[in-house]
Amino acid sequence: MKEAIAEASKLLIWVLCLNFPLEVESCPGACVCYSEPKITISCQQQGLGAIPTEIPIPTQRIFLHSNKISLIRSTSFTSCRNMSILWIHSNNISLIEPGAFYGLDKLEELDLSDNVNLRSIIPTTFQGLVHLHTLHLDRCGLLELSTGLFRGLFSLQYLYLQDNNLQSLLDDTFVDLANLTYLFLHGNKIKSLSENVFRGLINLDRLLLHQNRVSAVHRRAFHDLGKVLTLYLFNNNLTVLTGETMAPLVSLQYLRLNGNQWVCDCQARSLWNWFKQFKGSSSELECHLPAQLAGRDLKRLQSADLEGCVDSFNQIRTSVFSTKTRLGKLPTTAPPLNPPDSSGKCCQPEMDKSFIYEAKAKAGPSSHSSRASSNNPLKDKENMAKTKHPMEAELPKNSSNKQINDSPFGTFPSAVDPPLTNFKPEFLGPIEPSTVPTKKRQGCSRKNKSRSQCRVAQVAQNSSTPPLLPSLLIGPLVWSQLWFFC
Template identity: 30%
Template structure:
């Protein structure tokens, strides 16, 4: 057999070797990294080559013209043991659902630099253990919610160099253990807060080369990178706003990631001037609702001048500013016709400011309507209250003065009559010094048959006692309970009698004969003026007191005076003290002490 024939037979036998027993001519089969690897790179293949060993673990068919990976593409080739598949730069435009079905050991897939417009989610429905997926370099514009829901074990995800401009909030929701994410070199302006929160286990991220809009929407991303200390080899750079363009995240504080305020009109509608009309006297309210991150500062202006809270315009007119729930309200109380004008609400933060314009129109009151101004009402009320208070005070003072005047008059009246003040009001008893007088009394009976006892005192050394006695306010007659009438005291000269007494001749005469009860009288032994006796409060020196009849009926000749009824009686002469409030007379069976017999509250002098 010729040699060329033998070589041809060998080649035919090599091609006809059953799968698993040989390596396709367009591929390289070798052990690499402890795994059986088949590489068919850049062979211009439009389908999988036949004859690949089923025990192959790594298959690299990158750089071909595959276009589409049909359903069960690898299962039909018997490559169920594949762990890694590399199909990069193969002009793939479509990967059918189930293309990787039955590859339960698949852990790594490289689909980079193809023409895939979206993440082939359904292709991985039966490959739950994929840990590394590279989709970089595909024209993927949007990452939809649940794009990786069949890849819960994914640890590394490369989406760099795509055209991603929008990442939905739940796009990474199922990647609970994702550690590395590459989103660099895309068209991403923002990443929402929800997207960032779903990447709680991330240990490395690449975000550079994106047109980042460094406003409030990136605030959470900035905080997340700083607080979690996420490694990022290259710091992202701001593309906008203009004030932050070209500046890196690492050199900006969180406060710079702000959104300019936006006015939110109630009931919708755009900007422009808002008309506010109120009736004169009513309150005018301007509501300025807004949105801004971070919280802005709100200022109100009128005629170019700022309005401060609680600015007082007049007695009842002022500005009040309320701020709550992203709304600032300005209230002008008690408006008048001069308050019309344009009011401005300016909302400002680190990202910029926005303003809202309000035009106030004051409507006059109808001609027939006469409504008091609030200030007028307050003044009237205060005036009425003041008048009532003053009137009450005046009435109180007048009544008090009348009461005091009546009390003084009553006291003077009782004082003149010799009685105590009304209502039983008593004064502290005070005993004045004893004053003695000279008496000249002849012996004789002091008892007249009509029951009156009289005494006429003669003062001095020679008589003339009537006039002196009448003018002496301190002379008080005192009697003592003895059996015989005796005369005491000096009858002449400078000698004073401190204990002159007139004694009853009948020692057995009792109080009952005088009209008293047998017990100690309640008037402390002072005599009671008989209803038939005569008492005068003038300057006469003669006083009449009721007495029991004398047994002998004798009357001293020098003291006998006529009574009003024509009878004679003995007159006891005495003059009340100058206060005219009391006297002391010692009756039979009465006490002998000069300190006794004073009625409480009365002042007198005994002689």
């Protein structure tokens, strides 16, 4: 028994001796190294300006966060083929050279967050990271996501992209991420969601898009998101969202749409109908327009409340939103955006409401479905006449009519977020009544027996001033003659 204990003690000492050189001799300066539970190099908060060059080959975890590193070279981790975790967040990284992570096929977690000068990443940066399941790119000052940036990351489950400066997302950006479950995009400046922006995310569970500038959502933007349980779209610039857009979200349980300026008129009817069958939890959808419904929850309205369309420019106040962002600042906003194609209108076509939403940007052809309209056109027309704004009655009849598109967002113009300064001048200021009455064509008197006599009478009435002078002088001449004889 004693001999067995002695042999075990020798074996333990031998193992400790094998680990001891790694911890002391091979550990880079200013770093702490240990081998349990995994071989780890910890160099955080050491004021390092570059990545250490003496990282041992067997290293599995490297912690380099909270330093002053500004560059990741293509040769920085060439010897670290066993690395599974790399934390290099909270540095000053502005450039990642091509091939910086080449060969790290065992890497599972990569944290590059809080590098505010990392504004762009070349498309091949993460190529070959086939076992990567967590990628942190939040708070990096990213302006765009290059095409193919996430290509081949089939194992990725968590992608953090929040609090950057992203203004748009390209179609098929996430097409290879079939195993992604969490996608964090909140706190950016995204303005629209196109048809295939989320294509391929068939296992996504949580999608956070709050505190952006989203004003346009394509009707098929969520077509691959059948497993999403949580969707946050609060604090955006949304005014309309259709039930057709929400229909693919068959597993949705938690929905937040508050902090938008919802227009609760005929455009909101399809969303209102969708909420009637939605069984999950939802925030309130506070109506902004029309004025008589302001502050009420769209979900609690009656069907009769959604008749008619908003038709007054003076009610639209989209340049300043009432909802503040997480930083306490007002989001940059834009007028509600509708494509110019007017297929599927819920209002009468003869009503010209283009001065409400008309912007300088020009959209392409629309590809969305039509919205249900009333079966009684006479009744609709009567309702329109009752709700017509006084200013609208004074528009000249010969003015150019540009019809508004009241249907859901289908395509997006090149400038989705035009400033108010780009609006046409005639649509910016209040409409003033003309001081000169509209010139009407004079009708024929009953005394005129023929069309020729009518024309002669109209010529006489429309003749210039000089022929009228003799008739004007008759009065004074008569009075002068009477005075003479008296």
